[in-house]
Amino acid sequence: MIVDKSGSPLTATENIKPDTRHGVILYVEDVSVSFDGFKALNDLNLYINDGELRCLIGANGAGKTTLMDVITGKTRPDKGKVNFGQQIDLLKLDESEIAKAGIGRKFQKPTVFEALSVFENIELSLAGDKGILTSLFHKLSGEQRDRIGEILQTIGLMKEAYYPAGRLSHGQKQWLEIGMLLAAEPRVLLVDEPVAGMTGQETERTAELLTSLAGKHSVIVVEHDMAFVRSIARKVTVLHQGSVLAEGSMSEIQANPEVIKVYLGEDGGSAEKTVGAQA
Numbered sequence: 001m002i003v004d005k006s007g008s009p010l011t012a013t014e015n016i017k018p019d020t021r022h023g024v025i026l027y028v029e030d031v032s033v034s035f036d037g038f039k040a041l042n043d044l045n046l047y048i049n050d051g052e053l054r055c056l057i058g059a060n061g062a063g064k065t066t067l068m069d070v071i072t073g074k075t076r077p078d079k080g081k082v083n084f085g086q087q088i089d090l091l092k093l094d095e096s097e098i099a100k101a102g103i104g105r106k107f108q109k110p111t112v113f114e115a116l117s118v119f120e121n122i123e124l125s126l127a128g129d130k131g132i133l134t135s136l137f138h139k140l141s142g143e144q145r146d147r148i149g150e151i152l153q154t155i156g157l158m159k160e161a162y163y164p165a166g167r168l169s170h171g172q173k174q175w176l177e178i179g180m181l182l183a184a185e186p187r188v189l190l191v192d193e194p195v196a197g198m199t200g201q202e203t204e205r206t207a208e209l210l211t212s213l214a215g216k217h218s219v220i221v222v223e224h225d226m227a228f229v230r231s232i233a234r235k236v237t238v239l240h241q242g243s244v245l246a247e248g249s250m251s252e253i254q255a256n257p258e259v260i261k262v263y264l265g266e267d268g269g270s271a272e273k274t275v276g277a278q279a
C-alpha cells in the first residue's frame with residue numbers, strides 16, 4: 001500500500017507521482033538479498049537520477065538480475081530501502097502495483113502477440129488491464145490513435161504498423177515490446193540485454209531509441225555488449241559480488257584498476273576483456 005506524507009493510504013491507481021524534487025527517481029539503499037546464505041546483493045547502494053540513462057554492467061552472477069528483481073518487486077530484500085522518488089516505498093507494493101506506479105521492465109526475450117498486428121499489440125498495452133476482447137472490440141478514441149501513432153514513430157515501426165508481429169525481425173520485436181511498455185507511460189524503464197542477438201544495424205537503432213527515451217523516462221540498461229554500452233552510456237555502474245564496485249563515465253570505468261583487475265582476473269570473458277583492453 002502507498003501512503004502519503006501524512007500516512008493516509010493511497011492506491012497505485014490514484015496517479016501518484018514519485019517526488020523527484022531532489023533529482024533522484026530511484027533510491028536503493030543498503031539492500032541485501034541472500035539465497036540459502038549466499039549474498040546475491042550485499043549492502044548495495046544505487047541512485048538513479050530523473051531522466052538519466054544508466055548502464056549496469058558486471059560479470060555473470062554479479063547481481064544485476066537480482067537488483068532488477070528487487071526494484072520490480074519480484075524479489076524481496078532481506079534488508080534495505082527501495083524508494084520510487086522520495087516518498088513511494090516500493091517494498092510495500094507488489095509487482096503489479098509497482099508496474100502501475102510507473103516502473104516498466106523489458107525482459108531479454110520479446111513476448112509480443114505474433115498473430116496480432118504491430119498496431120494491435122500497442123493497442124492492447126494501452127488498454128492495460130481491460131483484457132484482449134474488450135480492447136479489440138472497443139473503438140479507439142482519436143487521442144488513443146494519436147498516442148499509438150506517436151509510439152510507432154518513436155520505435156520506428158510506422159511502416160510495419162499493420163504487419164502481424166510474427167513477421168517482424170528479432171530487433172523489430174524488441175522495439176515493439178519497448179513500444180508496448182511506453183504505452184503505460186512509465187517514468188522508469190528497466191531493459192535487460194536489449195541488443196543480444198541483434199544485427200549491427202539493429203544495435204545502432206536500439207542505441208538511438210534508448211538514448212531518445214532518456215529525459216522523458218529514466219532508463220536502466222543491463223548489458224554485456226561493451227561496444228553498445230560505450231555508444232549509449234553517460235554513466236555506468238559496475239556491480240561485483242552484489243555491491244557497486246565502481247561508477248562513472250565509460251572512460252573512468254575503463255581506467256579503473258579495480259574494474260580491470262576484477263574482470264580480467266575473475267572471468268576473462270570477452271566483454272570484460274574489452275573493458276581491460278580499452279583502458
Ligand SMILES: Nc1ncnc2c1ncn2[C@@H]1O[C@H](COP(=O)(O)OP(=O)(O)OP(=O)(O)O)[C@@H](O)[C@H]1O
Pocket residue numbers: 035036039040058059060061062063064065066067
Ligand atoms: N533464486 C535464486 N536462488 C539461488 N541463487 C540465486 C537465485 N537467483 C540468483 N541467484 C544467485 O545469485 C547470484 C547473482 O545472480 P544474478 O542473476 O543477479 O546475477 P547477474 O549479474 O544478473 O548475472 P548474469 O549476467 O549471468 O545474468 C548468482 O550467484 C546466482 O546464482
